[in-house]
Amino acid sequence: MSPLVPADPAEVAAAVTLAAASKTPLSITGLGSKSALGRPGKALRSLDLSALSGVIFYEPEELVISALAATPIEQIEALLAAQNQELAFEPMSFGALHGSGPGTLGGCLMTNLSGPRRIKAGAARDHVLGLKAVSGRGEAFKAGGRVVKNVTGYDLPRGLAGSFGTLAVATEITFKVLPRAETLATLILPGLEPAPAIEALCAAMGAPVDVSGAAHLPALSAKRQGFPTAITALRLEGFAPSVNERFERLAASLKPFAAAERLDPAASNSLWRAIRDVAPLANPSENLIWKISVAPTAGPKIAEAAAKAFPCEALFDWSGGLVWLALEPSPEVGSDAGAAVIRRAIAQNGGGHATLVRAPAELRAQMDVFEPQLEALASLSRRLKAAFDPHGILEPGRLFAEF
Known part of the structure; x- marks a missing residue:
């Protein structure tokens, strides 16, 4: 089926309403930089948001910027740099790892990206002030606003961070910005x-x-x-x-x-x-890439356990709390991309989680790309999915096989 290409937020709502009525699963894309993240979805049709690009509101004195969801991050960063400001959470680009183009503001929030400065400034979810979005019912809604102190209702902007478009389609996002260091x-x-x-x-x-x-x-x-x-x-x-x-x-x-x-x-x-951007581990491009979050002192132990099991390289960020592992495809790695070895090492060293961020689609389709959830958390995730997307049309299977 040909992709749906809405020209504005109203057409996004109309497209999702149509898909909900026919129960047609949708994949959500902006510029496609993160299409290889997560499990290959079960969507029958693509919702292409690339036309939703442009800055809506920017007040340097107020340290606030609002833009449509498919606005390239590079455009936002250039605009802020001209005023000696920045997105302090330092969103990473997957260009080096996936050979993709620039990411978007919406993709940044929906994957909750952050770079090395997270240890000081936090992640994307800690800087979002508000958003406008469309639920899986086709209902347009807004949450938060354009000021730092938003005290009414649920904190939906933060709640949707990292949801990979499985709960709602963001159309406009507001972030706080901060001065750049001299x-x-x-x-x-x-x-x-x-x-x-x-x-x-x-x-x-x-x-x-x-x-x-x-x-x-x-x-x-x-x-x-x-x-x-x-x-x-x-x-x-x-x-x-x-x-x-x-x-x-x-x-x-x-x-x-x-x-x-x-x-x-x-x-x-x-x-x-x-x-x-994890550029030191980007090549060879066929290597599998894991992103592992643990207590800082556990990082070297997990990297060592992996190295004993199969050929791999490591890079440590966030004072050791973020471990990037590049695994050479080999018989030792196995059909689970090394997941059993890596997740066992994590469990034996205080806990954490591991996400497979680069692997062939056929491999990602047959395994848990994200850390498997405990039943209590999985139950909560299912209830959230049912509330926001009762027909299960938004990115089905992208996070977990069951929903």
Whole structure:
């Protein structure tokens, strides 16, 4: 069937109403940058939102921006940069991992994306102020607003974050924005193994120096970024005198781990963009990619358990709390993309969750791409799905096989 291409939010509501009446499953797409995330859906027809692009409202003095859902993130970031502002949660791009184009504002919220600055600023859900959307019934609704303090009703904008379009189709989104730092510097500790590297990162996070990025690139990943050995990186942002003073204090406190080196702003921006987009692990493109969220000190243990079972590489972000694993397709990995080994290691090291973010469609179709839910949580998810999308037409099977 040909895709539905609504020209405005009213046509989105009409298209979803029509699909609900005929119980036609829909896949929701903007620019297609995240189409390979999650399980392959069971949709019969595509709802293409690419025409819903453009900034609706931007008041730099109020630190608020509203835009239609398919507005490219790159356009938003350029507009904000001209006013020395930014989306502080630093949304990642899947261009390196999936070979896709730019993402959209709606896709950013619906996948709840965030980059290295999440340890300081939070995720997309922590910055959304309001949205307009269409439920699976075809009903248009709005929630939140254009101010930071919204106190009435349920916090639907945050609740829909990370739902991958399975509950509602976002048409317009409002985010708060923040001033960009005047400058930045990156402190590099060279040559550390993962365990002491994470220990150093955690020590830095506990120090009063306002770290805004904390990552470790093992030797192979670091060499792909032009470094001769493994690097442990800490980002400091702000006014130049403050950055300089905090850098010296942090370097002194971490001296027992390694002698600190410093990257200038240009080199720092390049490095953190690569970390944000997981560029060091992007190639070879046939490698399977896992995103693992755990307690920071558990990260090296999980990476080590995986490395004992099959060939893989790791990259650590969020002070070790986010582990990216790249697995070479091999007999040791098996038909579950290594899920059993990885999830067992997570369970044995304090718990967390693992998401398969890159794999062939046929592999994603036969396994749990997202962390399996406990029955109580799965029951709540089913009730939410029934309330927002009673006919089950929005992205069926995208998150879990059952709904």
